[in-house]
Amino acid sequence: AASEISDIKSIYPDIKYITILIDNEYGDPPTSEDLQRWVSTFEIREPVLGGDRTMISGEEGSWSVKGWPTFYYINEDMIVEHTHSGYSQNLILQNIRVLTE
Secondary structure: OOOOHHHHHHHOOOOOOOEEEOOOOOOOOOOHHHHHHHHHHHOOOOOEEEOOHHHHOOOOOOOOOOOOOEEEEEOOOOOEEEEEEOOOHHHHHHHHHHHHO
8 A cells, every 4th residue: 555655646636645554564663763664665755653553452532443554534624534444546546536526
């Protein structure tokens, strides 16, 4: 997903895309070096933030993440309009079209 996000951004340049890394390659919370490596490796121009598994603990106030990656589509009023797990460029483009029409 990270390697193809620039393609999606070129089609919809006005959308905002934020990446939140939950784990590094060892299953630990990402360090600032991990985040910078992610930005460099995938040439991401959007924010890349670090989190940890407490964000997806299933407790009240946590995010519902059932697989990697998970996408949240949040409107300009900061309301979650849609979510899905797994990567499909076609599904992402379809969801963006629905939300921007």
